[in-house]
Amino acid sequence: MDFSLTEDQRELQDAARKFARAELPELARDMEEKDYPVPHDMLRKYGELGFLGINLPEEYGGLGLGHVEALLVLEEFAQISNAVAFPVFEALTGPVRTIDRFGSAEMKARILPEVIKGEKIVAVSMSEPDAGTALTDLKTKAVADGDDFIVSGYKRWTSGGGHSDYYVTYCRFSDAPAAKGIGAILLEKDMDGMTFGKREQLMGFRGIPTADYAIEDVRAPASNVIVGEGGFGKLMSAFGLERCGNATQALGVAAAALEQALAYTQEREAFGKPIVDFQAVQLKLAEMAMKVDSARLLIHRAAANADTQDDGLPTVYESSLAKCYANEIVREVTALGMQVMGGYGYHKDYGMEQRLRDSYAWGIAGGAIDVQKTNIAAALIGRRFNQRT
Numbered sequence: 001m002d003f004s005l006t007e008d009q010r011e012l013q014d015a016a017r018k019f020a021r022a023e024l025p026e027l028a029r030d031m032e033e034k035d036y037p038v039p040h041d042m043l044r045k046y047g048e049l050g051f052l053g054i055n056l057p058e059e060y061g062g063l064g065l066g067h068v069e070a071l072l073v074l075e076e077f078a079q080i081s082n083a084v085a086f087p088v089f090e091a092l093t094g095p096v097r098t099i100d101r102f103g104s105a106e107m108k109a110r111i112l113p114e115v116i117k118g119e120k121i122v123a124v125s126m127s128e129p130d131a132g133t134a135l136t137d138l139k140t141k142a143v144a145d146g147d148d149f150i151v152s153g154y155k156r157w158t159s160g161g162g163h164s165d166y167y168v169t170y171c172r173f174s175d176a177p178a179a180k181g182i183g184a185i186l187l188e189k190d191m192d193g194m195t196f197g198k199r200e201q202l203m204g205f206r207g208i209p210t211a212d213y214a215i216e217d218v219r220a221p222a223s224n225v226i227v228g229e230g231g232f233g234k235l236m237s238a239f240g241l242e243r244c245g246n247a248t249q250a251l252g253v254a255a256a257a258l259e260q261a262l263a264y265t266q267e268r269e270a271f272g273k274p275i276v277d278f279q280a281v282q283l284k285l286a287e288m289a290m291k292v293d294s295a296r297l298l299i300h301r302a303a304a305n306a307d308t309q310d311d312g313l314p315t316v317y318e319s320s321l322a323k324c325y326a327n328e329i330v331r332e333v334t335a336l337g338m339q340v341m342g343g344y345g346y347h348k349d350y351g352m353e354q355r356l357r358d359s360y361a362w363g364i365a366g367g368a369i370d371v372q373k374t375n376i377a378a379a380l381i382g383r384r385f386n387q388r389t
């Protein structure tokens, strides 16, 4: 067992860190203040530097590296902000992976190079007004019509909604009940019948536009089907990497909170000495470090062990454990960070309050914390728990 990064991994991490710290902090502050997503010229820069294709195949312009490498890069971006990291998250661990894994050769050849170059963005639309945790209650339908499918329904909570070019849209291909009829089809922003709602106002996630959209008799070619009827299990099996990406977004925020708290407490003085000299402050810093390091180890274990799996993906057990833990500790670590920074922690100009607001999203998005715990228990016991009966 080796806990150190290889020289190549360290070099990649350094390159991502240098880029993120030199180019992104000012942009991240502006995105937070004015609430806009990563601008296209910057996205292309991410692409030119290879950050959007770390673990995507070389034949489409990716670097063909492993998931650990992808997560090392993602963490560096997330340490600046979740919003600047969002396109990296989507490309390396999110909906783009669904296309990479299940899309046809034609679809991959069309979409992946555009994403890797930073020209196009892909979002995922699973949730609906009456289907969140109970995802298999979703009602969006795709009905065959000649060489096409006619899709109709309503999607809620799409991160990147209205801004992204492509939507991996979970839908029903038949009236088969629950999971059986579900698959996914790729919808495109400009297709007739796609109507995006207002930008939803959330507690955090500024710079990551979130919107509902109505799908009214949208005609999509059959070649846009990613996984047809009966593919729900497949789609979920590929979710292990998304969980690691979600966990890494949370980890980045927590690691940045720790770094800021360490610097601040050595600089800020009270009673004539740096506040880090007070034992109560030291204990908080130590607790923050314990949580950040543990989360990172769990995430890296899940990603490193993916190589030992037949499908090359992190297992449900290890990825759920990593996600659940990172989702919980990021809330605790940012709260401790706020506390040791006193009034400045609570002030918008100093960044910690943004970290705390963003931290809460990750334990809801991609599966709520308690649902992850159910997955963990199910994997421990070796059987799934039916939530409906």
Ligand SMILES: Cc1cc2nc3c(=O)[nH]c(=O)nc-3n(C[C@H](O)[C@H](O)[C@H](O)COP(=O)(O)OP(=O)(O)OC[C@H]3O[C@@H](n4cnc5c(N)ncnc54)[C@H](O)[C@@H]3O)c2cc1C
Pocket: 123, 124, 125, 126, 127, 131, 132, 133, 134, 156, 157, 158, 159, 160, 202, 205, 361, 364, 365, 366, 367, 368, 369, 370, 371, 374, 387
């Ligand atoms: C910031 C953010 C970004 C998101 N981005 C996307 C996106 O890009 N695409 C997309 O499709 N969706 C997205 N979502 C939606 C997200 O996946 C859902 O919010 C999530 O699955 C929970 O569904 P819900 O909000 O309907 O809550 P509900 O399903 O109503 O659950 C509410 C709470 O009830 C509890 N609960 C429910 N069922 C169970 C159970 N079986 N066991 C234990 N506890 C349970 C949990 O505590 C849960 O948090 C996003 C959400 C957020 C907050």
